[in-house]
Amino acid sequence: MTTDHAADIDRHVRVYITVFIALMVLTIVTVAISRFHLPVHIAVTIALLVAIVKGSLVAGYFMHLVSEKKLIYAVLLVTVAFFIALMALPVLTVHNGYWIH
Protein backbone atom coordinates (compact mmCIF):
# COMPACT_ATOMS: atom_id res chain seq x y z
CA MET A 1 0.00 0.00 0.00
CA THR A 2 2.78 2.43 0.90
CA THR A 3 4.48 1.83 -2.44
CA ASP A 4 1.45 3.30 -4.23
CA HIS A 5 2.47 6.17 -6.47
CA ALA A 6 0.53 9.42 -6.77
CA ALA A 7 -1.11 8.20 -9.98
CA ASP A 8 -2.42 5.10 -8.19
CA ILE A 9 -3.99 7.20 -5.45
CA ASP A 10 -5.54 9.46 -8.10
CA ARG A 11 -7.10 6.38 -9.68
CA HIS A 12 -8.37 5.25 -6.25
CA VAL A 13 -9.90 8.66 -5.61
CA ARG A 14 -11.73 8.57 -8.94
CA VAL A 15 -13.16 5.18 -7.94
CA TYR A 16 -14.27 6.57 -4.56
CA ILE A 17 -16.16 9.42 -6.23
CA THR A 18 -17.80 7.02 -8.70
CA VAL A 19 -18.87 4.70 -5.89
CA PHE A 20 -20.22 7.68 -3.93
CA ILE A 21 -22.42 8.71 -6.85
CA ALA A 22 -23.60 5.12 -7.32
CA LEU A 23 -24.50 4.90 -3.61
CA MET A 24 -26.49 8.14 -3.80
CA VAL A 25 -28.42 6.91 -6.84
CA LEU A 26 -29.13 3.54 -5.19
CA THR A 27 -30.37 5.32 -2.03
CA ILE A 28 -32.86 7.27 -4.14
CA VAL A 29 -33.84 4.02 -5.90
CA THR A 30 -34.41 2.33 -2.53
CA VAL A 31 -36.76 5.07 -1.32
CA ALA A 32 -38.52 5.37 -4.71
CA ILE A 33 -39.29 1.64 -4.89
CA SER A 34 -40.74 1.73 -1.38
CA ARG A 35 -43.36 4.22 -2.57
CA PHE A 36 -44.89 1.53 -4.82
CA HIS A 37 -46.11 -0.40 -1.75
CA LEU A 38 -45.32 -3.75 -3.35
CA PRO A 39 -46.38 -7.02 -1.64
CA VAL A 40 -44.14 -7.61 1.38
CA HIS A 41 -42.12 -10.57 0.08
CA ILE A 42 -41.33 -8.80 -3.22
CA ALA A 43 -40.52 -5.55 -1.41
CA VAL A 44 -38.19 -7.37 1.00
CA THR A 45 -36.38 -9.17 -1.84
CA ILE A 46 -35.83 -6.00 -3.86
CA ALA A 47 -34.84 -3.94 -0.80
CA LEU A 48 -32.34 -6.59 0.27
CA LEU A 49 -30.90 -6.90 -3.24
CA VAL A 50 -30.35 -3.13 -3.48
CA ALA A 51 -28.86 -3.10 0.04
CA ILE A 52 -26.52 -5.96 -0.91
CA VAL A 53 -25.33 -4.04 -3.99
CA LYS A 54 -24.75 -0.89 -1.89
CA GLY A 55 -23.03 -2.91 0.83
CA SER A 56 -20.81 -4.65 -1.71
CA LEU A 57 -19.71 -1.28 -3.11
CA VAL A 58 -18.81 -0.01 0.37
CA ALA A 59 -17.07 -3.25 1.29
CA GLY A 60 -15.33 -3.71 -2.04
CA TYR A 61 -14.06 -0.21 -2.69
CA PHE A 62 -14.13 1.84 0.53
CA MET A 63 -12.89 -1.10 2.61
CA HIS A 64 -10.58 -2.19 -0.22
CA LEU A 65 -11.84 -5.76 -0.17
CA VAL A 66 -11.36 -6.07 -3.94
CA SER A 67 -7.60 -6.04 -3.36
CA GLU A 68 -7.28 -7.72 0.03
CA LYS A 69 -5.22 -10.71 1.03
CA LYS A 70 -6.49 -14.30 1.06
CA LEU A 71 -6.55 -14.55 4.86
CA ILE A 72 -9.10 -11.73 5.10
CA TYR A 73 -11.26 -13.43 2.45
CA ALA A 74 -11.06 -16.65 4.46
CA VAL A 75 -12.16 -14.89 7.66
CA LEU A 76 -15.05 -13.24 5.82
CA LEU A 77 -16.10 -16.49 4.15
CA VAL A 78 -16.52 -18.10 7.56
CA THR A 79 -18.38 -14.98 8.74
CA VAL A 80 -20.78 -15.04 5.78
CA ALA A 81 -21.45 -18.78 6.26
CA PHE A 82 -22.40 -18.26 9.89
CA PHE A 83 -24.40 -15.13 9.06
CA ILE A 84 -26.48 -17.09 6.55
CA ALA A 85 -27.06 -19.77 9.19
CA LEU A 86 -28.07 -17.05 11.67
CA MET A 87 -30.64 -15.62 9.21
CA ALA A 88 -31.90 -19.06 8.15
CA LEU A 89 -32.58 -20.32 11.67
CA PRO A 90 -35.57 -18.10 12.53
CA VAL A 91 -36.97 -18.45 9.01
CA LEU A 92 -36.82 -22.25 9.33
CA THR A 93 -38.72 -22.25 12.63
CA VAL A 94 -41.73 -20.53 11.09
CA HIS A 95 -44.28 -22.79 9.39
CA ASN A 96 -41.81 -25.66 9.91
CA GLY A 97 -39.66 -24.17 7.18
CA TYR A 98 -40.12 -21.14 4.99
CA TRP A 99 -40.92 -22.96 1.77
CA ILE A 100 -43.28 -25.50 3.34
CA HIS A 101 -46.82 -24.28 3.79
Added chain:
Amino acid sequence: MDIPYTVQARPDTGLTNGKIAIWLFLASEVMLFGALFASYILIRTGAPSWPRGDTILNVPLATFNTIVLISSSVTMVMAWASLMRNRFGTFRIYMGATILLGGVFLVVKYFEYSHKFHDDLFPRTNNFLAIYFTLTGLHMLHVLGGMAVNAYLWGPGAKLWKTNPEWFRNRVEHSGLFWHFVDLVWIFLFPTLYLL
Protein backbone atom coordinates in the same frame (compact mmCIF):
# COMPACT_ATOMS: atom_id res chain seq x y z
CA MET B 1 7.15 -0.69 24.38
CA ASP B 2 7.61 -2.07 20.89
CA ILE B 3 4.36 -3.27 19.35
CA PRO B 4 5.23 -5.74 16.61
CA TYR B 5 3.94 -5.78 13.04
CA THR B 6 2.21 -2.39 13.11
CA VAL B 7 3.91 -1.42 9.88
CA GLN B 8 5.70 -4.55 8.72
CA ALA B 9 3.58 -7.43 7.50
CA ARG B 10 3.79 -10.64 9.50
CA PRO B 11 5.61 -13.22 7.37
CA ASP B 12 3.06 -15.99 8.03
CA THR B 13 -0.11 -13.95 7.37
CA GLY B 14 1.21 -11.37 4.92
CA LEU B 15 -0.65 -8.67 6.83
CA THR B 16 -0.07 -6.28 9.72
CA ASN B 17 -1.52 -7.43 13.05
CA GLY B 18 -3.82 -4.42 13.16
CA LYS B 19 -5.39 -5.24 9.80
CA ILE B 20 -6.23 -8.83 10.83
CA ALA B 21 -7.41 -7.66 14.24
CA ILE B 22 -9.86 -5.10 12.89
CA TRP B 23 -11.32 -7.56 10.37
CA LEU B 24 -11.75 -10.21 13.08
CA PHE B 25 -13.46 -7.60 15.24
CA LEU B 26 -15.75 -6.64 12.34
CA ALA B 27 -16.58 -10.33 11.86
CA SER B 28 -17.73 -10.44 15.49
CA GLU B 29 -19.78 -7.28 14.92
CA VAL B 30 -21.50 -8.98 11.96
CA MET B 31 -22.61 -11.66 14.42
CA LEU B 32 -23.83 -9.04 16.90
CA PHE B 33 -25.98 -7.15 14.42
CA GLY B 34 -26.86 -10.38 12.64
CA ALA B 35 -28.31 -11.78 15.85
CA LEU B 36 -30.52 -8.70 16.24
CA PHE B 37 -31.58 -8.89 12.59
CA ALA B 38 -32.47 -12.56 13.04
CA SER B 39 -34.50 -11.60 16.13
CA TYR B 40 -36.28 -8.95 14.08
CA ILE B 41 -37.12 -11.54 11.38
CA LEU B 42 -38.43 -13.99 13.98
CA ILE B 43 -40.51 -11.41 15.84
CA ARG B 44 -41.95 -9.97 12.64
CA THR B 45 -42.85 -13.28 10.97
CA GLY B 46 -44.39 -14.51 14.22
CA ALA B 47 -46.49 -11.40 14.77
CA PRO B 48 -50.21 -11.38 13.82
CA SER B 49 -49.70 -7.96 12.27
CA TRP B 50 -46.76 -5.60 11.69
CA PRO B 51 -46.90 -1.94 10.77
CA ARG B 52 -45.13 -0.59 7.69
CA GLY B 53 -42.09 1.36 8.80
CA ASP B 54 -43.14 4.52 7.00
CA THR B 55 -46.42 4.67 8.97
CA ILE B 56 -44.56 5.17 12.23
CA LEU B 57 -41.06 6.40 11.38
CA ASN B 58 -39.78 9.51 9.65
CA VAL B 59 -38.52 8.38 6.21
CA PRO B 60 -37.27 11.78 4.92
CA LEU B 61 -35.14 12.27 8.06
CA ALA B 62 -33.73 8.75 7.79
CA THR B 63 -33.04 9.19 4.06
CA PHE B 64 -31.12 12.35 4.94
CA ASN B 65 -29.22 10.39 7.59
CA THR B 66 -28.39 7.69 5.04
CA ILE B 67 -26.90 10.33 2.74
CA VAL B 68 -25.00 11.83 5.70
CA LEU B 69 -23.46 8.49 6.65
CA ILE B 70 -22.54 7.52 3.09
CA SER B 71 -20.90 10.94 2.65
CA SER B 72 -18.98 10.42 5.88
CA SER B 73 -17.68 7.12 4.48
CA VAL B 74 -16.37 9.00 1.43
CA THR B 75 -14.67 11.67 3.56
CA MET B 76 -13.19 8.89 5.73
CA VAL B 77 -11.58 7.10 2.78
CA MET B 78 -10.43 10.46 1.39
CA ALA B 79 -8.78 11.17 4.76
CA TRP B 80 -6.78 7.97 4.39
CA ALA B 81 -6.00 8.73 0.72
CA SER B 82 -4.71 12.17 1.78
CA LEU B 83 -2.23 10.49 4.14
CA MET B 84 -1.15 8.18 1.29
CA ARG B 85 -0.43 11.37 -0.68
CA ASN B 86 1.46 12.78 2.34
CA ARG B 87 -1.02 15.65 2.65
CA PHE B 88 -1.53 15.93 6.41
CA GLY B 89 -3.49 19.19 6.20
CA THR B 90 -5.98 17.65 3.78
CA PHE B 91 -6.21 14.59 6.06
CA ARG B 92 -7.22 16.88 8.95
CA ILE B 93 -9.95 18.48 6.82
CA TYR B 94 -11.42 15.17 5.62
CA MET B 95 -11.21 13.53 9.06
CA GLY B 96 -12.82 16.60 10.59
CA ALA B 97 -15.61 16.36 8.01
CA THR B 98 -16.10 12.66 8.87
CA ILE B 99 -16.46 13.48 12.57
CA LEU B 100 -18.78 16.38 11.80
CA LEU B 101 -21.03 14.25 9.58
CA GLY B 102 -21.15 11.63 12.36
CA GLY B 103 -22.27 14.40 14.67
CA VAL B 104 -25.00 15.43 12.21
CA PHE B 105 -26.23 11.81 12.14
CA LEU B 106 -26.43 11.77 15.94
CA VAL B 107 -28.28 15.11 16.08
CA VAL B 108 -30.89 13.84 13.60
CA LYS B 109 -31.30 10.67 15.65
CA TYR B 110 -31.78 12.83 18.75
CA PHE B 111 -34.64 14.64 17.04
CA GLU B 112 -36.12 11.35 15.81
CA TYR B 113 -36.00 9.75 19.24
CA SER B 114 -37.25 12.78 21.17
CA HIS B 115 -40.17 13.13 18.74
CA LYS B 116 -41.10 9.50 19.40
CA PHE B 117 -40.88 9.99 23.18
CA HIS B 118 -42.94 13.16 22.91
CA ASP B 119 -45.65 11.15 21.13
CA ASP B 120 -45.56 8.58 23.97
CA LEU B 121 -43.84 5.99 21.78
CA PHE B 122 -41.24 4.05 23.76
CA PRO B 123 -39.41 0.72 23.34
CA ARG B 124 -41.95 -0.81 25.74
CA THR B 125 -44.94 0.34 23.64
CA ASN B 126 -44.87 -2.52 21.12
CA ASN B 127 -42.54 -5.01 19.40
CA PHE B 128 -41.93 -2.83 16.35
CA LEU B 129 -40.67 0.05 18.48
CA ALA B 130 -38.71 -2.31 20.73
CA ILE B 131 -36.69 -3.69 17.82
CA TYR B 132 -36.45 -0.24 16.19
CA PHE B 133 -34.96 1.41 19.29
CA THR B 134 -32.68 -1.58 20.00
CA LEU B 135 -31.24 -1.79 16.48
CA THR B 136 -30.86 1.95 15.90
CA GLY B 137 -29.72 2.51 19.51
CA LEU B 138 -26.92 -0.04 19.24
CA HIS B 139 -25.97 1.37 15.84
CA MET B 140 -25.92 4.88 17.32
CA LEU B 141 -23.52 3.72 20.05
CA HIS B 142 -21.25 2.38 17.31
CA VAL B 143 -21.37 5.75 15.54
CA LEU B 144 -20.38 7.40 18.83
CA GLY B 145 -17.52 4.96 19.37
CA GLY B 146 -16.23 5.45 15.83
CA MET B 147 -16.40 9.21 16.28
CA ALA B 148 -14.39 8.96 19.50
CA VAL B 149 -11.58 7.03 17.80
CA ASN B 150 -11.64 9.36 14.79
CA ALA B 151 -11.50 12.38 17.12
CA TYR B 152 -8.44 10.88 18.83
CA LEU B 153 -6.76 10.33 15.45
CA TRP B 154 -7.68 13.88 14.39
CA GLY B 155 -6.38 15.38 17.64
CA PRO B 156 -3.84 13.99 20.11
CA GLY B 157 -3.27 10.79 18.14
CA ALA B 158 -2.04 12.73 15.11
CA LYS B 159 1.30 13.24 16.89
CA LEU B 160 2.27 9.81 15.55
CA TRP B 161 2.37 11.21 11.99
CA LYS B 162 5.59 13.04 12.87
CA THR B 163 7.43 10.02 14.33
CA ASN B 164 5.95 7.05 12.42
CA PRO B 165 3.78 8.15 9.48
CA GLU B 166 3.18 4.65 8.13
CA TRP B 167 1.90 3.39 11.49
CA PHE B 168 -0.41 6.41 11.72
CA ARG B 169 -1.67 5.75 8.17
CA ASN B 170 -2.48 2.16 9.15
CA ARG B 171 -4.34 3.35 12.27
CA VAL B 172 -6.44 5.69 10.15
CA GLU B 173 -7.11 2.87 7.69
CA HIS B 174 -8.27 0.54 10.47
CA SER B 175 -10.50 3.19 12.03
CA GLY B 176 -11.86 3.74 8.53
CA LEU B 177 -12.73 0.06 8.21
CA PHE B 178 -14.80 0.29 11.41
CA TRP B 179 -16.49 3.46 10.16
CA HIS B 180 -17.37 1.88 6.80
CA PHE B 181 -18.84 -1.08 8.67
CA VAL B 182 -21.04 1.26 10.70
CA ASP B 183 -22.21 2.77 7.39
CA LEU B 184 -22.80 -0.73 5.99
CA VAL B 185 -25.03 -1.68 8.94
CA TRP B 186 -27.11 1.45 8.39
CA ILE B 187 -27.43 0.63 4.67
CA PHE B 188 -29.27 -2.53 5.75
CA LEU B 189 -31.06 -1.01 8.77
CA PHE B 190 -32.61 1.86 6.82
CA PRO B 191 -34.73 -0.11 4.30
CA THR B 192 -35.46 -2.89 6.82
CA LEU B 193 -36.90 -0.65 9.53
CA TYR B 194 -38.14 2.40 7.64
CA LEU B 195 -39.33 1.15 4.27
CA LEU B 196 -40.67 -2.37 4.76
